[in-house]
Amino acid sequence: MNALSLIRQIISSLEDRIARWIKEKGIEKKIDLQRPPLMKYGDIACPVFKIAKSIGANPVYLAEELAEYLRKEKFDFVEKIEVYGGYVNIFLDREKVTAKVLSEVLTKDQLYGCMEQKLDELIIVEHTSTNPNAPIHIGNLRNSLLGDAFANILSALGYRVRRHFYVNDMGRQVIMTAIGYFLLKERNVKSALKHDLWTGIIYAIMNNFISAEEFKEKIWKIRPDLKELSQTKYQISDDEEKVFNEVLEREHKRVEDILGEDVESLKRTLKDIVEVSRDLKKRFPEIFNILLEEASKIESLSKYLEEQIRAYERGENPIKMVVRDMCSNVIKEVKKTLSRYGIYFDSFDWESDLAWSGFVEEILKKLEESGFVISKKSNGGEVKILDIEGYLRSRNLKSKLGIKEEFEVPPLVLTRSDGTTLYTTRDIAYTVWKFDKMGAKKVYNVIATEQNLPQLQLNVALRILGYDEWADNLIHFKYELVHLTGMKMSGRRARYITADEVLDTTINEVLKILEKSNYSEEEKRKIAQKVAIGAIKFALLNVSPLKVVTFDIKKALDLKENTGPFVQYNYARICSILRKAGTYRLDPSAVQAKWITGDLEWDLIRRIDEFPEVLKKVVQNLKPELLTNYLNELAVAFSKFYEKVPVLRAENDDQKVARLALVKAVGIVLRNGLKLLGIEAPEKM
Template identity: 35%
Template sequence: MDVLAEAKKEMARQLSSLLNVRENIILGNIEYPPREVGDLSLPLPSVTRNFNLEVNYSGKLIRSMKRDGIFINAELNEGELFTQLFSNFTDDFGLVKVDQPRRIVVEHTSANPIHPLHIGHLRNVVIGDSLSRLLKSRGHQVNVRFYVNDGGRQVALLIYGLHKLGYPEPPPNIKKDLWLGTIYAMTNIILEIRNLSKELESTEEGYKEKIEKRDELVAIAEELREKDEKIFDLLAEEIRKDEDPEAEISKLIKSYEGGDEKVKAIVRKYVNYALEGFMESLSKLHVSFDNFDYESDLLWSGKVKDILYSAFESRAKINYKGTWALDLDDFLDDEAREQVGIPKDLEIPPLVLTRSDGTSLYTVRDIAYTLYKFSSFKADKVINVIAEQQLVPQMQLRATLYILGFPEIAKNLVHYSYGMVSLQGMKMSGRRGQYVSLDEIYEKVSSVVKTKVKEKGGVLENIDEIVNAAIRYALLSVSANKPVSFNISRVTNFEENSGPYLQYTYARAYNILAKLEGKPKLENANLSDIVEDKRKILISIAKFPEVFSSSADNLQPEAIIVYLRKLADLFNSWYDRERVLQEKDDGNRTTRIFLVKGVETVIRNGLDVLGIVSLTKM
């Protein structure tokens, strides 16, 4: 039950008759004043021209109201608030369910199965998982999916490299995705250098830049070679023997798309090795998926072909650079753009339908996948957690869906975009093997946590949960659309602004309650003890239902982080000043126990929707 909402209603009801303004208009303008002038506030100019009035009201949840300049400030009756809040207090306090649950697909992470997950993926993982948890807690039906990108050129390139090596098995002492990543990067860089050298032979144009670029690539190649000289040299040798590697890769894509049984078995085997590695990394962060969708299944099922057929029938079809494409720009009017979230002035590039060799392209496969996500879960809404770099392709996707006759799907497809992650200035490239893997990050944070726990004489059993909290907090506390600079020393700083700080605060609250003998009775509480810190804590607890609901409805997990940190600050300040269990007065002790229970519950529920485990010992 949202008692604070009741208080606001009471305030609005009174002012409604006084100002002759509709109640819900007032309700929508009530805010929390920044300073200690009251608990709730209505700026008069937002609802009326009549500023010069006097208010005199004393009611149930609202103790008093008075005008202060252009504001009407109200003071809450903390005793009534306390009684109402705790007379109906449950373990799931604040996790308010929506009236009309919806069916929502969240697709996230979906990393290419060709190299280990790195820090860029980590942001995707953490955002996607928190959104899923938030929406579930809000009462929606949520389906979490991982798109396995096994249909493109990148996997084909990896398989090409593995083919040159005679399809080796990964050595037992190395993580499979890491091993694949090295082979992929080696293959890619050898081919890049080869292609560049060819260009240098045939053209004078941009000679100097190309030489410089080649030198850069050679330097990267040398670094890669150090990882495993035998494999690198063998790969380079075998690729050199190859007359036309690009044709080989193209052939691979064709036979895989065509469903060649031998190729299928090989590709699936290695792709699944990569996925095994992913899941091993992700399980440490408590991330799981309901479905893994292989691109190739869409191809083999004919769903991609169906899309192509209808695209070929479309009046937007054009001939583009020697192949077929859809002209998205001229077939979307301003209204359509508005509906599917494409800026009016943006020139949206045509959607190329197939490669000249007949093989399929990512965005086209993604159209089939989008339709599949909607239909297989009967989804009202699909949220794709994808980096901002893919803004334009995601727009092309929505535009195409609109043009091909799926306007509703285009409208309900949400691109949840997030900014770049950089690691202390270093730029990452999976294709070149330049990245810091998620496992490395995890290990680094973990070793710092171990050292700290030992220093403090804490328990070792929850180290993994502290690492998870530190990582999630660091990535979630920055709004998704902002770029993030991931800095290990900041992530491993567990002072006030951190996940472990919240866990620590939780443990404090929990352990007070754990030592409790007997059950406190609400009617024994001394309401006049609710002053200063305690009053602030009470009001803060009462805000949780509102914070949670709006965080979930606006897809803003960071709002919960900010709120929990403020609550933890309030609690810790008070904790240092006053006792709970040692308090002599029974009435005061009872009041305080209820407040601690409130804090404990709110932090537990808040952390839970963020995927952070509340610890009772650390």
């Protein structure tokens, strides 16, 4: 691990020495060095309050004593040591540090920040993994950007990284979409839209039909006579809605007894189904009506759906062909969208492949052998349930996994009553596959926090299988969802802001700014592309994954508010300086650091030196926002330097060369950092 920053190394050697001093005094305390808040307090500070307290000494005297001790030692890069209050403040030798840091950055160039040694360890980052029946929208995009940037950084740190997309083609939603997709195909209805948009609409409509049917079945249990009102099972007419509401109102006691459901929530469901139906019918009348017509020929869509789910799980045609055809078409579009964002995968893993290979069944059997699977009679069949809580209690694992003892972890349903598997069940098999077949040492799953519980259950399931080490190395990289101002995204209503739209509108916005410039059309296009990507990615990555992002398209388009373009802008300015400078020897031996030891320069040097540390922190803490923050601050620091310190019109050639070297080094870090975020640094903008 040689990618330590220089100052980090200096701190370590100081810490060793201080630890020795503390030990000599017979004190047990540990001390951490810190970065002082102001430059006048030096570069590294050591507060001595803790040890002073433990031996009842005056902190100021003790600090003086420590300072004396340290002064006697020889530290390579330390210039002076001062005491202020209970702090020992250490000032570094700017010239020496600057020379060393610049030499490091300039010689490594594109590799600065990266580990030289490649590690053998394979890390799998699974991200995006959207259902293959809809377009990538702004919410999914957060997942993709986090996963991709994180994978980039891991690979900079020397790991072997593979990016995997899990194609979830066995879910209920996908199969119902495929049914509708097939019905339209039979009627020769061709999509005028991109495939992912097309299936997104089909999904919404089919889902609405099935919800209507399920709702009616419930009502009819209470009032079989109301069946006569029904024209079609898949729509709730205005009359029906009225009557249903009356039934729910008047007979609420019976309703709750028979259905075991809350009347208020049933009312809400009813209202929702009707509203969604109206909305979809209005927006997509043809598709809606044709699907309704075709669906009405089927006795029960929900039964039919269940049959098809079973058939697909067994790998039977024709549903197999239909689903595969539809999903591949959607995935093609998803790939296209993501490639516009510069995001690629090493592998698309089809859920169904795993199931058809018999691997899911194998895992299921193994789980049953553990003795923690409970079978429960239901719907004329048997559901299998994994007793997570029971296992945790029997192994006393709760505190290890950070779960409150009193909290009872809900069981995981492994199979439906007809024997088909559920998402998380298949995910257990998939996870085993990642570790076992792919040989991953570590797996990061970039998945929204709403899946917290299933991810925990998955983790425990691995332990039940005896794969504790894998479970320890399975990391749920969680993030919160994206909310929108002014509208709500909803797959059920086929309402979303797609990643393509976001990019298109942002590009247009950048083009407007570029209008007055005298770049060629071609250049403008290229720049707009890069800057738009920079704005979007930076904005989404800049927010902690654990915080809900409220995406305001208007704000996102205000490029002044966006720090991505600001960072890019400073890179472009750097390129401009270097271009105008012509050919200067900027190799380390030609640079005299004594010319660049002012506060502004020193601030830049310290930040540049910190870059490798930042990358490590991003990975350790799952916080890509540390990198966006870092880059923004580096750009701010550079901007200040740029304003105050002339480079091309320096006083003499040596000074000019030194300043040019510094500028170049800043450019290298900005460019490398942006690249890790998946953002290109334009030389002109």
